[in-house]
Amino acid sequence: MKKFILTTKIKFSIVLFVLGLLAVDISAQRDVVTHTRGKLWETLISNGLIGSAGAWDYQEVTGLGFYPGFKGYYFPNDEQLANSPDKVTNANFHNFRSGPWIIAKNPKSLEPPDFSPKDKDFLMYHSSLTPTEYGTIQNYNAWEGEQNFPEKAGFNPLLPEEMFYNERPTVTGITVKQRSMVWSVPGYSDFIIYDYIFKNTGDMVIPSLNKTMKYDQTLDEVWFVFHTGISVSTKGILNFHYDANSFISSAAPAGGFGGYGGKPGSDVYQFENRNAGDGKGLLFFSRDYNGGREPVPWDLYAKKNNWQEILKLKPEWLPELQDPACFGFVFLYRTPFPGAAADPFDADPAYFSVYNDQGDNFKGKDLDFNEYFGFTKFKPPFFYDFAKHEYQRPNDGTLYAWYTSSFGPYKLEPGDSVRLMVAEVAGQLDLKQVAMGDPNRTFPDSSIAAIIRNAQAARNAVKWGYGSKVNGREIFADVPEAPPAPDVRAANASKGSDTAVIAIQWDKLAEEAKIMDGANKLFFDGANDLSGYRVYRGSDERGIWDLIADIPKGEFHKYWNAEAERYEFLDKNLQFGFEFYYYVEAYNLVPKPWTSANGTLVSKLPELRSADINRTELTSAKPGPIDLSKIGWDVFVVPNPYIEGDANHSFGEPNPRKIEFRNLPEKAKILIFNIAGELVKTLSHGPDARGNLAGSVAWDQQSDSGLLVAPGLYIFVIESETDGTIGQRDTGKFMIIR
Numbered sequence: 001m002k003k004f005i006l007t008t009k010i011k012f013s014i015v016l017f018v019l020g021l022l023a024v025d026i027s028a029q030r031d032v033v034t035h036t037r038g039k040l041w042e043t044l045i046s047n048g049l050i051g052s053a054g055a056w057d058y059q060e061v062t063g064l065g066f067y068p069g070f071k072g073y074y075f076p077n078d079e080q081l082a083n084s085p086d087k088v089t090n091a092n093f094h095n096f097r098s099g100p101w102i103i104a105k106n107p108k109s110l111e112p113p114d115f116s117p118k119d120k121d122f123l124m125y126h127s128s129l130t131p132t133e134y135g136t137i138q139n140y141n142a143w144e145g146e147q148n149f150p151e152k153a154g155f156n157p158l159l160p161e162e163m164f165y166n167e168r169p170t171v172t173g174i175t176v177k178q179r180s181m182v183w184s185v186p187g188y189s190d191f192i193i194y195d196y197i198f199k200n201t202g203d204m205v206i207p208s209l210n211k212t213m214k215y216d217q218t219l220d221e222v223w224f225v226f227h228t229g230i231s232v233s234t235k236g237i238l239n240f241h242y243d244a245n246s247f248i249s250s251a252a253p254a255g256g257f258g259g260y261g262g263k264p265g266s267d268v269y270q271f272e273n274r275n276a277g278d279g280k281g282l283l284f285f286s287r288d289y290n291g292g293r294e295p296v297p298w299d300l301y302a303k304k305n306n307w308q309e310i311l312k313l314k315p316e317w318l319p320e321l322q323d324p325a326c327f328g329f330v331f332l333y334r335t336p337f338p339g340a341a342a343d344p345f346d347a348d349p350a351y352f353s354v355y356n357d358q359g360d361n362f363k364g365k366d367l368d369f370n371e372y373f374g375f376t377k378f379k380p381p382f383f384y385d386f387a388k389h390e391y392q393r394p395n396d397g398t399l400y401a402w403y404t405s406s407f408g409p410y411k412l413e414p415g416d417s418v419r420l421m422v423a424e425v426a427g428q429l430d431l432k433q434v435a436m437g438d439p440n441r442t443f444p445d446s447s448i449a450a451i452i453r454n455a456q457a458a459r460n461a462v463k464w465g466y467g468s469k470v471n472g473r474e475i476f477a478d479v480p481e482a483p484p485a486p487d488v489r490a491a492n493a494s495k496g497s498d499t500a501v502i503a504i505q506w507d508k509l510a511e512e513a514k515i516m517d518g519a520n521k522l523f524f525d526g527a528n529d530l531s532g533y534r535v536y537r538g539s540d541e542r543g544i545w546d547l548i549a550d551i552p553k554g555e556f557h558k559y560w561n562a563e564a565e566r567y568e569f570l571d572k573n574l575q576f577g578f579e580f581y582y583y584v585e586a587y588n589l590v591p592k593p594w595t596s597a598n599g600t601l602v603s604k605l606p607e608l609r610s611a612d613i614n615r616t617e618l619t620s621a622k623p624g625p626i627d628l629s630k631i632g633w634d635v636f637v638v639p640n641p642y643i644e645g646d647a648n649h650s651f652g653e654p655n656p657r658k659i660e661f662r663n664l665p666e667k668a669k670i671l672i673f674n675i676a677g678e679l680v681k682t683l684s685h686g687p688d689a690r691g692n693l694a695g696s697v698a699w700d701q702q703s704d705s706g707l708l709v710a711p712g713l714y715i716f717v718i719e720s721e722t723d724g725t726i727g728q729r730d731t732g733k734f735m736i737i738r
Contacts, residue, residue, distance in 0.1 A: 321429075
């Protein structure tokens with residue numbers, strides 16, 4: 001009987017909540033951190049900036065509003081790659097600059113040379129203008145973070161799964177305490193909640209000394225402003241454009257800020273809940289003019305001649321929808337200010353403006369939000385006036401939208417504080433429909449509905465958590481916990497060369513879990529409450545899945561592998577060579593009533609299910625090795641010929657250039673020569689890292705020097721390294737056509 005090994009057997013049981021136990025995996029302090037636990041990834045800078053400071057996207061290396069986020073993405077990291085005729089990025093970044101300002105009118109400031117209090121018209125801190133004179137001490141207090149994962153020991157369901165926090169003093173004497181939190185639970189994984197507490201501590205930053213000095217004062221008029229610029233996506237811009245004769249005509253739009261024939265972009269903006277008394281804070285978001293279905297009509301830059309073909313993930317599909325997401329912010333809570341609704345969750349700003357990146361003006365001054373909207377060109381009195389006006393520019397779909405929301409005025413005595421909570425939120429139509437090119441034309445309605453739904457989920461999270469304390473720490477958001485995600489492994493389980501089989505195995509973590517709620521009652525008892533497991537297969541790194549098995553609780557025993565001490569499902573509806581990801585979802589069809597961290601009782605929760613965070617590595621079914629001593633050589637190449645982009649002569653995504661050598665013995669060496677007789681690649685074939693044997697080996701068409709080989713005829717030589725047949729050889733040839 002052929003053996004395959006998925007993982008070392010480990011026996012353990014775990015209770016997923018112990019009162020008094022803190023979250024685990026404290027991270028080191030860092031100046032730059034990235035949220036990666038949910039579907040929305042975002043990078044935070046220690047001076048308060050969220051996202052990018054405005055650099056062209058291909059200079060970025062972290063997830064800037066990356067939705068959906070995934071590991072191993074390809075994104076051009078220099079100008080030449082951004083202008084490549086055949087490179088296609090799979091990463092959908094939403095590059096923007098976001099963060100708070102503080103504007104204090106008529107304060108006193110400690111001024112040199114004697115640093116005695118002197119009257120000032122304004123003091124201002126910012127994190128989201130063009131990067132000069134932030135009004136804080138750079139790297140004063142780096143980020144700290146915690147990971148609190150349901151699948152790890154020490155999990156506390158009253159805390160978020162991922163948290164970052166820091167504090168920073170400012171020139172205003174107001175200290176900013178910022179916290180952010182994320183969950184992986186489906187339905188609550190499309191937003192990041194930011195909690196700001198602005199406290200008049202009197203710790204005043206002295207820029208000339210790069211340190212703080214203490215000065216307590218009453219601030220009679222203070223405005224807190226949240227400013228953000230959004231480029232809804234740069235994926236389509238990168239993948240549509242190429243100009244071999246004029247580098248900059250392609251590189252400029254590829255950077256996301258080049259505009260189209262005098263028009264800055266392709267944003268359409270929308271806002272909801274801009275009316276006091278509805279109990280909801282303002283939601284605003286941008287979307288692309290056409291979702292990246294094709295270049296917009298006013299795009300005058302040179303395009304890739306074959307963009308329709310290279311953006312088809314399958315020959316029978318339409319080109320992938322490049323820019324399908326809506327992306328924005330929703331205000332969840334604000335300390336009431338004079339004239340505002342008394343309900344703090346009715347978190348509308350006093351003023352809200354929407355401007356275009358270029359071409360607009362304010363009080364006769366031209367605005368360029370990405371290039372010079374900062375202290376180099378404008379001074380605090382200008383920003384004070386800018387913060388205190390209402391304007392939404394005409395919404396014609398040619399924008400690169402910038403949003404400014406102002407809360408105030410507030411009066412702060414020493415020790416007083418103001419709180420503002422805002423969620424960065426995203427939403428898009430079903431990813432499978434995105435990949436297929438939105439054949440039913442549901443964009444933009446489906447994406448708009450998704451972001452509105454996700455904004456409401458963020459509102460619920462705050463209402464369920466605000467005002468609670470866990471282990472003495474104030475918590476401001478909470479969500480119901482899903483069963484923990486099983487640990488999943490996949491491996492080739494094929495026997496011989498007739499039937500392709502992959503074995504998927506997973507543990508019993510979800511059945512052994514016990515999760516308590518905010519009332520210290522048992523909310524989820526895996527032994528009784530787990531409804532079943534669903535097994536999913538997919539080939540797209542973003543998480544596009546096909547359900548291949550739904551195993552209800554009553555059938556668990558049919559899939560138990562006693563030797564491995566894990567469940568096992570055999571995926572047999574396969575062909576050799578094609579590679580897949582797998583994950584197993586644990587689900588609870590009828591959750592019990594749940595008490596949140598602040599004591600809110602929530603009944604009739606929908607199904608709760610684990611996320612795809614524990615997906616397997618890419619795994620393919622491989623035929624078993626041949627016994628060379630009994631049947632002799634019969635090596636062949638698949639596909640042969642290889643024809644790029646042809647579904648019948650290639651493996652397609654996720655490894656479209658893969659070529660396989662089959663009918664191999666247990667161990668062999670493969671030498672690949674071009675038609676001139678030059679050795680271009682040497683492959684070694686043998687057991688994998690877990691000791692599993694196979695009769696095939698894959699090649700990605702790259703030479704030993706790492707370069708893509710040219711199309712043409714190639715010759716291979718196979719030499720056995722298997723005991724009993726060492727040194728025996730066979731030869732053959734194959735063709736690569738592009």
